[in-house]
Amino acid sequence: MAKFSSAFWGIRPPAPRIGEHNSEVFREFGLPKDDIALLCRERGDVMGDRGNGQGLSGRLGAGTIPRAAAGGRAYAGVIVVEFAAYASSVVGTSTWPATGLR
Amino acid sequence: MAGHGATVVHQQSWGRPEGFRAQYPPCADKKPGQNRSGTFALCNNTKGSVTIDLKADGGVELTLRAVAWTDVVIKNFTPGTMERLGLGYEAPREVNPALVMLGRCNQGQTGLHAKASGVRGSHLTSLSGFTNLTGESDGSPQLRCGHYIDFIGVGYEPIAVLVALDYRFRTGQGTYIDLSQYKGGLQFMAPALLDFAANGRVMQRTHNHHATARCVSGPRRKPLDCARRLHQCRVGPFRGVDGRPGVGR
Numbered sequence: 453m454a455k456f457s458s459a460f461w462g463i464r465p466p467a468p469r470i471g472e473h474n475s476e477v478f479r480e481f482g483l484p485k486d487d488i489a490l491l492c493r494e495r496g497d498v499m500g501d502r503g504n505g506q507g508l509s510g511r512l513g514a515g516t517i518p519r520a521a522a523g524g525r526a527y528a529g530v531i532v533v534e535f536a537a538y539a540s541s542v543v544g545t546s547t548w549p550a551t552g553l554r
Numbered sequence: 555m556a557g558h559g560a561t562v563v564h565q566q567s568w569g570r571p572e573g574f575r576a577q578y579p580p581c582a583d584k585k586p587g588q589n590r591s592g593t594f595a596l597c598n599n600t601k602g603s604v605t606i607d608l609k610a611d612g613g614v615e616l617t618l619r620a621v622a623w624t625d626v627v628i629k630n631f632t633p634g635t636m637e638r639l640g641l642g643y644e645a646p647r648e649v650n651p652a653l654v655m656l657g658r659c660n661q662g663q664t665g666l667h668a669k670a671s672g673v674r675g676s677h678l679t680s681l682s683g684f685t686n687l688t689g690e691s692d693g694s695p696q697l698r699c700g701h702y703i704d705f706i707g708v709g710y711e712p713i714a715v716l717v718a719l720d721y722r723f724r725t726g727q728g729t730y731i732d733l734s735q736y737k738g739g740l741q742f743m744a745p746a747l748l749d750f751a752a753n754g755r756v757m758q759r760t761h762n763h764h765a766t767a768r769c770v771s772g773p774r775r776k777p778l779d780c781a782r783r784l785h786q787c788r789v790g791p792f793r794g795v796d797g798r799p800g801v802g803r
Contacts, residue, residue, distance in 0.1 A: 464557065467595040468564065468603035470571060470588055477563055477604040481619035532555055532562045532715075533620050534628040535636075 555712055556600040564598060565620065567607035608639050621646040625722075626654045626715055632671075633663045643730045653728040654718040658711055662734035675701025675735070682739040683746065689759045706742055707735035 478488045556562035566572050577586040578593035606620070607613045618641075621627060627646060629636055636642055636657075646653050660678055661667045671677075679685055679702045680695075689696035711733060718729035740747070746757040 464599045467598035468601055470566065470575060470603055471568065471605035473563065473602040474604050477602060477620070478616075481616070481623055483619070531624040532560050532626040532628060533565055533624045534562065535565050535631065 555715070561602070562600070563602040563604055563620070563624075565604050565606055565617070567609075567613075568605050569607050569609070608641070614640050617641060618646065618649050621653060622649040624650070624653075625719070626656065628656045628658060628711070628715075630658050633657070633659055633668045647728060651728060652722050652726055654715060654722060654731070655728070656711060656715055656718075656731040656733060658707065658733050658735060660734070661736045663732045675704040678703040678736050678739055682736060683743050684739070687746065687757055687759055690761050691759050693759070695759065703735060703739035707733070707738040710738040710741070 474491075475488055478491065483491075566575075571588065574597075575591055575594045576588050578591040580592040581587070582590040582592070604620075606616050608617060621641075643653075643655055646655060657663050659668070661670055676697060679698060682703060684702060685695045685697050687695075688698050714731045714733055718731060722728060749755045749757060
């Protein structure tokens with residue numbers, strides 16, 4: 453007898469690195485390959501890499517978006533895009549109040 | 555939602571990456587930097603990441619392609635930012651008429667305090683009264699785990715989005731949701747607000763005691779010990795509201 457039930461389970465993929473799924477998502481948008489390649493070359497433009505030494509080219513195509521698993525999950529098929537806009541200057545090196553972690 | 559099967563893509567820019575990803579502790583090797591935040595990793599597993607600079611040439615057009623591709627858009631910019639970029643609700647709805655969009659800024663998209671700045675949620679945590687109610691009765695107010703109210707706000711967001719999706723599945727219509735984190739946090743202050751509205755009482759700091767819940771034995775215990783025993787308590791959350799014994803008594 454199997455230890456686990458037949459219900460879906462799995463290990464969650466880790467949080468993505470910044471821009472990890474660019475090429476895959478752009479393909480989903482319907483961008484042609486040439487445009488995606490152009491975005492790669494001109495990543496200082498739309499992708500906004502301002503020469504900070506962490507270029508995207510090494511990561512393009514490296515990731516795969518975590519997908520909904522088959523089997524009638526509650527949100528299967530729903531796609532969410534979330535915009536992240538956090539001021540980077542306000543968090544600094546403050547101490548986490550509850551844990552003391554820095 | 556990502557953990558329950560939705561495909562979720564996190565969009566940000568390299569030009570001004572969010573601090574959450576780089577600086578929220580604990581950081582790998584205790585060094586802040588891109589992709590080093592443990593808190594970001596904890597909150598963003600099972601997601602995808604794409605970088606689009608909304609202020610770069612072509613950035614808005616590329617984002618509208620994302621809007622056409624997706625079912626739900628969640629934004630946390632200050633009110634008016636997306637509108638100035640041409641990404642308010644109208645333009646996205648033209649490319650995706652059934653779009654569900656959720657705005658989740660501090661104090662809502664409209665109103666007197668809509669554009670008031672907020673820092674880490676600590677501001678909202680205090681504004682909604684949590685700070686004033688935490689601590690010794692004869693001591694100073696204590697800030698709860700910093701951005702405590704953030705964790706409340708995100709609890710209401712998936713509920714709102716799921717309701718909008720249900721409406722969309724039944725009618726084909728999209729929805730714009732303006733969810734103020736501040737108002738979401740106030741829901742957890744309901745007992746204090748209700749007590750004031752009904753009885754005129756202003757809740758005060760009382761260490762680890764509770765106005766209507768009491769440990770079964772022991773006059774004063776350590777907070778953790780008290781929390782363990784709360785399940786044994788007989789709770790009357792609305793005691794005195796209508797002059798009769800409360801629920802559970």
